[in-house]
């Protein structure tokens with residue numbers, strides 16, 4: 409049956425990399441109806457808000473949503489509620505995509521592009537499962553307030569409920585069953601109550617429902633260090649919204665570039681997923697044809713796998729990205745001179 413894919417190019421390199429996603433959809437001849445809507449800064453400029461109610465409704469009615477990137481200096485001075493990033497948070501919340509899968513795999517041909525030694529990253533395959541609709545990103549109260557003594561105070565709240573922790577932990581355990589069965593849960597249970605609850609609930613769910621899973625716990629600061637000391641010790645890393653954001657950017661460099669890491673944000677079964685490269689709008693290279701479209705194209709592969717249920721086509725896209733890189737076509741971030749379009753063409757040709 410024809411699937412619906414809503415493309416949200418967004419800002420900066422977002423539109424450049426989603427153009428290459430279109431190229432791949434066309435080259436594959438996928439049975440997909442493509443829709444497109446403004447998002448982020450582009451929507452602020454045209455519609456006055458980073459995401460309109462109509463776009464949220466389109467997303468909820470689609471089979472999958474693929475977002476490029478949002479944000480940029482043009483909108484950085486605005487209040488939080490009207491920034492491009494707020495549109496992304498609103499969409500994640502509206503779609504209730506609480507489990508964010510961020511795979512960090514090192515392609516053999518790129519082991520030397522990593523900032524770590526080849527032997528540390530060769531064969532690396534980590535799956536981050538980042539909680540995406542809770543924690544400090546969404547906690548209330550929040551804001552900047554004026555104190556009686558004339559000082560200003562910035563305030564954010566970090567909290568998690570049992571249910572929020574258990575549902576994302578379940579996703580991580582289910583995924584790990586199809587991998588090596590090892591899950592490392594990452595928090596700061598030594599200083600944060602929400603971290604302590606996280607550790608307790610993850611352990612409890614493992615003991616109740618997943619005795620076959622080998623679960624370990626690690627403090628987030630140690631995890632940041634271990635990722636660059638001995639990254640191959642990890643298989644599945646389960647963590648909260650903020651730590652997951654930071655640790656996945658760190659892990660991107662193990663694979664060679666931020667331009668390589670895709671993501672899938674999933675909610676309840678049968679609901680649409682939200683797919684995004686993990687990188688941002690990259691204002692420093694936007695508009696120059698320098699962006700690596702691989703992360704966006706690999707995000708399409710994740711959409712095809714998780715929302716369209718077409719595992720073989722997903723693997724075909726992933727293999728084509730690897731083949732194009734092995735064949736020597738590389739954008740600047742991974743040591744080559746290819747443009748965004750040339751990289752997309754090489755991937756399309758390798759399908």
Ligand SMILES: NC(=O)c1ccc[n+]([C@@H]2O[C@H](COP(=O)([O-])OP(=O)(O)OC[C@H]3O[C@@H](n4cnc5c(N)ncnc54)[C@H](O)[C@@H]3O)[C@@H](O)[C@H]2O)c1
Pocket residue numbers: 421476477478479480481493496666667668684685686687688689690691692693698699700701703741
């Ligand atoms: N999901 C998203 O939409 C998302 C994610 C992260 C940041 N942002 C937003 O993007 C804006 C810029 O943020 P930033 O500069 O801190 O992070 P960024 O991810 O945009 O860029 C960080 C660095 O990585 C490089 N880079 C990123 N993607 C690349 C690609 N595909 N190919 C080659 N190089 C790439 C950039 O050139 C830059 O040097 C901010 O407004 C931020 O809020 C959005």
Ligand SMILES: CC(C)[C@H](C(=O)O)[C@@H](O)C(=O)O
Pocket residue numbers: 479493496497653686
């Ligand atoms: C743009 C921002 C809201 C977003 C996040 O922090 O989740 C980004 O950094 C990401 O990794 O998707």
Ligand SMILES: [Mg+2]
Pocket residue numbers: 653654657686
């Ligand atoms: Mg991020």
